[in-house]
Amino acid sequence: MAKNIKKADLDWANLPFGIVETDYNIRYHYKDGKWSEGELTSSQFFPIHIAAPSLHYGQEAFEGLKAFETVDGKIVIFRPMANALRLQKSCERIYIPLIPEDMFIDACRKVVKANARFVPPYGTGASLYIRPLAIGVGAKVGLGPADEYMFIVLVTPVGPYYKGGFKPVKALVIEDFDRAAPNGVGDCKVGGNYAAGLKGRQYGLDRGYPITLFVDPKEKKFVDEFGTSNFIGIMGKDYVTPSSPSILPSITNDSLATIAGDIGLKVRKEPIPMSGLGKFNEVGAVGTAAVITPVNVINYRGKDYNFGNGDKAGPVLTDLYERLTKLQKGETEDKFSWLDTVEI
Ligand SMILES: Cc1ncc(COP(=O)(O)O)c(C=O)c1O
Structure with missing residues (x-):
């Protein structure tokens, strides 16, 4: 239950669909054929080689899903398995190594839990947007898939996408x-x-x-x-x-x-x-x-x-x-x- 969490001091009902800095994001590195354990970090930045294929050739795939606080005080993520499978399909198409479903879902759960105070309270109309992304980061100049990758999941509380609400x-x-x-x-x-x-x-x-x-x-x-x-x-x-x-x-x-x-x-x-x-x-x-x-x-x-x-x-x-x-x-x-x- 999420009831005892002291929420961040935000104007929940008036959040934009934008970036609000949260406490943590989670990162995994892929090297020598395997993904590392996920690491929670509070830095919003990471160093990347200037010859990374994601920068030059767009070897990048991402996802977007949401977490909500429910009427009975739980925190839930909406259909993370569906997003895990879609990311696998995107990655397969652009030669990013497979991200197992359980790794994807575990990453989402961990980063939501670590940022529980940013999950908008029930009834505010806001939600926690979850943005997973996978990028090729190893140095390479000729066209080809990267040798190393990062999988990152960041979160940000968001208000309604269009300010007018459910208006045409x-x-x-x-x-x-x-x-x-x-x-x-x-x-x-x-x-x-x-x-x-x-x-x-x-x-x-x-x-x-x-x-x-x-x-x-x-x-x-x-x-x-x-x-x-x-x-x-x-x-x-x-x-x-x-x-x-x-x-x-x-x-x-x-x-x-x-x-x-x-x-x-x-x-x-x-x-x-x-x-x-x-x-x-x-x-x-x-x-x-x-x-x-x-x-x-x-x-x-x-x-x-x-x-x-x-x-x-x-x-x-x-x-x-x-x-x-x-x-x-x-x-x-x-x-x-x-x-x-x-x-x-
Ligand atoms: C091009 C495009 N189509 C459709 C969608 C809607 O997909 P979903 O309902 O999974 O967010 C999105 C957003 O992710 C999108 O970027």
Whole structure:
């Protein structure tokens, strides 16, 4: 139980989605074919060789998940096994050695426990964001995988991703810049994808759109995903989300789809033609940071497509949002065994 922990003196309800310095991060080194034991450290920095392949060739993969304080005072991590498996897939694609699931989950538990005073109190709407990353650090100038690696897990308490809370935003479809390539690494959580998405993101921001929607990079005919979140659309009683080889399989999307199926919606994972955008009643951008960001307008080739109820999210996305966030806070039954309790 986390009840007796003296919490950090923070304005929990008004935290940004940013970095707040915490007490510890945890680090593992890979050398001579094996990972070291994890070491908790309070330094926010580490020395790295200037010829590290992560710096030159982007040999880096990462994850993002959250810990919550529940209504009964426990600290839980949401679906760490799913993130462990996704990181393994990303690492495999860019030749980073396997990080065993138990090492990943143990690292998350240890760093959350060491920073328990930064887990936002129940009821504040905030959470502890967990950011694991794996990088190639051995010196190398020619192209090739590094000889040495680091696996680091840092944490930071975060408030809602968008300050307005569960309020709809406008999205702009980006066709001039791609974030991923056909047969590339769009389905992996690797750093380069995000650098590749920055230009499209800025293009949207400059025109007043907080989020951008990318189309499939091969034919430019299908919905791919938003810059840092998956696309879901509600059409009558159907929950529809793209199947595409160039999008990141979102754990939030998987969780919402599971809940949707459980409450009787039909879950459809299929290519979504851009020409079919107008058929959706509701659209959401889904990911760990915001869970669901309702989208009320998508601007595609100069035409606005409208969803939801104007300035309010539609009823189905509102219901799904409440069901998942209540489960994360322990307010409803953990029906799918998604909560990993951290022993404090
Ligand atoms: C490109 C991209 N798509 C989707 C997501 C949502 O994934 P998740 O729900 O696992 O956070 C993220 C965030 O991790 C992302 O960066």
